[in-house]
Amino acid sequence: MALQDVSQDVGQPKVAIFNDPKIRGWVYQILLLAVIVYLVVVGVQNMFANLAAQNIASGFGFMGRNAGFAISQSLLPYDQAASSYGKVYMVGLLNTVSIAFIGVILATVFGFVIGIARLSNNFVVRSVATVYVEVFRNIPLLLHIFIWYFGVLRLLPHPRDSADLGLLGLLNNRGWFAPKPIPQELFFLTGAAFVIGIVVMLGISNWSRKRQMETGQQFPVFLTGMGLIFGLPFLVFVFTGLPLIFEYPVAGGFRPKGGMTIIPEFMALLLALSTYTAAFIAEIVRAGILAVDKGQTEASHALGLRNGPTLRLVVIPQAMRVIIPPLTSQYLNLTKNSSLAVAIAYPDLVSVFGGTALNQTGQAVEILGMTMLTYLGISLLTSAFMNWYNARVALVER
Amino acid sequence: MADTSKNASLAFVRNDMLTEAAAPSGAVGTVAWIRNNLFSNWYNTVLTLLVLYIAYVIIPPVIRFGFIDAVWTGTDRQACSTIAQGGIMPDGWFGACWAYVDAYFNQFIYGRFPDESEWRVNVVFLMFFGGLAPLLIPSVPMKRANIIFVTAIFPVASFVLLTGGNLHYSGFLLPDFLMEPSALRFWTEIVLITLILLAIGVGIARGTDSDPKPTIVAILGFMGAIAVILALFAVDFGLSEVPTDRWGGLLVTLVIAVTGIAASMPIGIALALGRRSNMPIVKLVSVVFIEFWRGVPLITVLFMSSVMLPLFLPEGVHFDKLLRALIGVALFSAAYMAEVIRGGLQAIPKGQYEGAMALGLSFWQMMRMIILPQALTMVIPGIVNTFIGLFKDTTLVLIIGLFDFLGSIQLSFTDPTWASPVQQSTGFAFAAFVYFCFCFGMSRYSAYMERRLDTGHKS
Numbered sequence: 001m002a003l004q005d006v007s008q009d010v011g012q013p014k015v016a017i018f019n020d021p022k023i024r025g026w027v028y029q030i031l032l033l034a035v036i037v038y039l040v041v042v043g044v045q046n047m048f049a050n051l052a053a054q055n056i057a058s059g060f061g062f063m064g065r066n067a068g069f070a071i072s073q074s075l076l077p078y079d080q081a082a083s084s085y086g087k088v089y090m091v092g093l094l095n096t097v098s099i100a101f102i103g104v105i106l107a108t109v110f111g112f113v114i115g116i117a118r119l120s121n122n123f124v125v126r127s128v129a130t131v132y133v134e135v136f137r138n139i140p141l142l143l144h145i146f147i148w149y150f151g152v153l154r155l156l157p158h159p160r161d162s163a164d165l166g167l168l169g170l171l172n173n174r175g176w177f178a179p180k181p182i183p184q185e186l187f188f189l190t191g192a193a194f195v196i197g198i199v200v201m202l203g204i205s206n207w208s209r210k211r212q213m214e215t216g217q218q219f220p221v222f223l224t225g226m227g228l229i230f231g232l233p234f235l236v237f238v239f240t241g242l243p244l245i246f247e248y249p250v251a252g253g254f255r256p257k258g259g260m261t262i263i264p265e266f267m268a269l270l271l272a273l274s275t276y277t278a279a280f281i282a283e284i285v286r287a288g289i290l291a292v293d294k295g296q297t298e299a300s301h302a303l304g305l306r307n308g309p310t311l312r313l314v315v316i317p318q319a320m321r322v323i324i325p326p327l328t329s330q331y332l333n334l335t336k337n338s339s340l341a342v343a344i345a346y347p348d349l350v351s352v353f354g355g356t357a358l359n360q361t362g363q364a365v366e367i368l369g370m371t372m373l374t375y376l377g378i379s380l381l382t383s384a385f386m387n388w389y390n391a392r393v394a395l396v397e398r
Numbered sequence: 399m400a401d402t403s404k405n406a407s408l409a410f411v412r413n414d415m416l417t418e419a420a421a422p423s424g425a426v427g428t429v430a431w432i433r434n435n436l437f438s439n440w441y442n443t444v445l446t447l448l449v450l451y452i453a454y455v456i457i458p459p460v461i462r463f464g465f466i467d468a469v470w471t472g473t474d475r476q477a478c479s480t481i482a483q484g485g486i487m488p489d490g491w492f493g494a495c496w497a498y499v500d501a502y503f504n505q506f507i508y509g510r511f512p513d514e515s516e517w518r519v520n521v522v523f524l525m526f527f528g529g530l531a532p533l534l535i536p537s538v539p540m541k542r543a544n545i546i547f548v549t550a551i552f553p554v555a556s557f558v559l560l561t562g563g564n565l566h567y568s569g570f571l572l573p574d575f576l577m578e579p580s581a582l583r584f585w586t587e588i589v590l591i592t593l594i595l596l597a598i599g600v601g602i603a604r605g606t607d608s609d610p611k612p613t614i615v616a617i618l619g620f621m622g623a624i625a626v627i628l629a630l631f632a633v634d635f636g637l638s639e640v641p642t643d644r645w646g647g648l649l650v651t652l653v654i655a656v657t658g659i660a661a662s663m664p665i666g667i668a669l670a671l672g673r674r675s676n677m678p679i680v681k682l683v684s685v686v687f688i689e690f691w692r693g694v695p696l697i698t699v700l701f702m703s704s705v706m707l708p709l710f711l712p713e714g715v716h717f718d719k720l721l722r723a724l725i726g727v728a729l730f731s732a733a734y735m736a737e738v739i740r741g742g743l744q745a746i747p748k749g750q751y752e753g754a755m756a757l758g759l760s761f762w763q764m765m766r767m768i769i770l771p772q773a774l775t776m777v778i779p780g781i782v783n784t785f786i787g788l789f790k791d792t793t794l795v796l797i798i799g800l801f802d803f804l805g806s807i808q809l810s811f812t813d814p815t816w817a818s819p820v821q822q823s824t825g826f827a828f829a830a831f832v833y834f835c836f837c838f839g840m841s842r843y844s845a846y847m848e849r850r851l852d853t854g855h856k857s
Contacts, residue, residue: 029680032679032680033679047709047710049713050713121435121438122435122442122446123435124436124453137837138786138841140791140833142793143829146804151822151826337695339697340697342697342797343796350697350701354701365709368698368706375698376689376690379694380693
């Protein structure tokens with residue numbers, strides 16, 4: 001029996017309009033949009049009504065007005081009597097960025113050391129690293145900050161009998177009074193030598209990579225680089241006659257005079273943030289190194305590479321691919337967590353702008369909006385940078 | 399060919415084996431282990447000694463503070479201060495004052511919850527841990543009944559127990575000139591909403607030529623359940639009302655953490671599905687929502703919910719302080735939860751989706767019966783980790799003036815009865831211990847689930 005050729009013109013199947021997934025999708029989306037627009041409109045209307053009822057001004061006019069409160073740490077010249085809320089914002093932002101920046105560096109160093117220690121063959125080192133990680137990451141960050149601030153730094157001696165750290169200045173419960181470097185006339189030459197060293201170093205590393213690709217000859221880039229970046233400025237520094245003097249603090253009755261003050265809030269927050277985040281980074285580093293297949297190490301040994309080059313050229317580059325994405329989110333977490341400064345009144349963005357300035361002006365919407373968008377901006381910038389770096393080190397597949 | 403077996407006296411081959419000798423004493427035993435593991439070369443030796451020294455500096459003082467020098471009984475600050483500070487301890491003494499923790503224990507757990515009603519909190523704790531423990535142990539049977547208890551009975555019961563129930567509804571949809579504000583108006587509104595939903599459901603079913611019966615059953619079931627719950631909240635069980643500003647301590651910590659995670663689950667699932675959706679607007683809304691909350695610190699979210707949220711509400715509508723914090727926490731953790739769940743959704747092989755579609759399942763049937771059960775099981779460790787993060791983050795509510803566990807410990811420092819130099823150290827040590835026990839326990843569970851779910855082959 002031959003198959004019958006059914007050549008009916010079927011055409012488009014007849015579907016009820018509401019069963020067409022495309023139309024259905026658009027109906028849902030328009031509904032969703034309508035609900036969101038409705039909520040926003042009602043919210044904004046309510047907001048203006050409430051603001052009018054409470055006699056609160058709106059708009060960003062307050063940014064130019066005089067803030068009139070003191071800030072305990074400022075990287076910009078800040079004057080209580082004359083500086084505006086706009087200045088307060090900048091001071092807070094710089095304080096946040098500075099603590100986040102130093103915190104990220106410290107946390108990375110601690111984290112890598114502890115992460116590698118967790119993989120050590122040495123039983124004592126391994127177990128202490130494990131205990132560190134488990135204890136530090138299972139206690140809330142806020143409690144870390146309180147313990148450092150109230151439990152450790154408050155117990156330091158009174159300014160009258162400050163602990164003398166010798167070359168490092170004085171330490172007491174009002175902070176760390178570090179020697180203040182004062183550059184003299186010719187100091188700029190040392191800075192210039194540093195910059196020149198970096199530039200020359202980049203050139204050399206490019207040239208040596210090219211030469212190695214062509215001839216296979218290696219060049220001691222690392223040693224030359226160290227010599228150029230640190231040795232050259234040092235030589236210039238010595239030959240220009242040590243143009244940098246340190247102003248040492250002198251112990252006084254109420255507080256030491258002179259020097260550079262690092263407030264205890266800064267130290268407590270920095271220690272808490274970096275030790276806490278280090279515990280998470282350590283786990284990331286450990287996971288990254290464990291993720292490199294054992295065959296890679298074995299193959300590298302089979303090619304005749306010793307332990308050092310194997311680690312440097314084979315294991316670490318591959319581990320970095322696994323490490324970088326979660327490391328980025330830890331950096332972002334540290335930056336966002338620096339906002340806990342408000343609990344011990346370190347003058348960061350949330351504390352001075354989202355706290356004091358908000359209480360003085362009452363303009364919650366503008367101030368909180370600006371604060372949140374700032375953090376959002378920092379987060380997006382950091383993740384964009386780390387994505388760019390990640391794309392550079394990522395596996396290039398054929 | 400010579401036959402060696404004939405003259406055995408000339409055998410070159412040994413006929414019997416030597417007995418096994420013990421390993422050389424330098425390769426086994428404690429000493430060898432120590433030498434191989436701790437002092438194998440010079441830098442290992444240096445490291446070992448350095449780490450042992452650090453441990454020696456840290457551990458004995460901690461043990462002395464916590465146990466040997468600690469004060470276990472006492473009635474006021476005298477027990478925990480030195481003679482120079484007006485107490486009874488010798489000068490130079492520095493130890494924990496556990497007597498103070500004991501005196502404040504109730505406040506740390508219940509806050510200012512009325513003494514005669516503390517049993518209600520205890521019942522809630524008991525139901526919580528009693529319901530959760532068997533749910534978390536995979537081998538315990540009756541998971542379905544357990545889930546119903548934890549997701550339906552427990553929340554309703556704990557709401558009634560903690561607040562006292564006996565709510566009075568007045569309704570708010572129908573205008574006042576039609577009906578006076580009263581419980582009757584509220585229930586009329588519920589019936590009207592049900593009828594409107596039924597009309598829409600039946601209308602859509604008619605329009606798409608499908609059977610209206612399942613829609614009707616679903617709507618009636620859903621609205622019926624809501625009505626029963628609301629009715630239970632309104633019943634007067636004879637429990638006194640406890641306003642939330644009297645809640646505190648561990649109770650508030652657990653309420654925020656558990657409500658936050660429970661509320662963030664459905665929102666997180668919706669956002670994760672939205673982010674993977676083909677519909678551009680839905681996808682955009684989900685991405686913006688998730689990235690916004692993940693990009694800002696929790697403390698600004700809490701500030702926003704306590705300062706800004708009231709501005710967006712119509713006049714006369716006031717949210718409780720705790721409820722406002724809960725909204726902030728829930729939205730914040732929903733964004734993190736969404737990313738965890740998205741990871742699970744992405745790990746499901748495409749064949750599962752195609753198989754479900756080939757069976758003719760609708761989108762929601764496919765999600766409910768095929769995809770989500772697999773995806774959610776896969777991300778249990780991730781969910782537990784999010785929960786640990788949330789549990790630690792609940793401490794932040796003390797900045798907006800709620801007294802959670804850490805907050806009530808801080809509050810106790812203001813009481814002069816126990817004021818002494820060791821009070822803060824003791825309080826923080828106790829807080830650290832309690833948080834550590836909770837978080838460490840949960841992280842062990844998460845690691846256990848990870849091992850259990852690890853099938854040994856990676857896709």
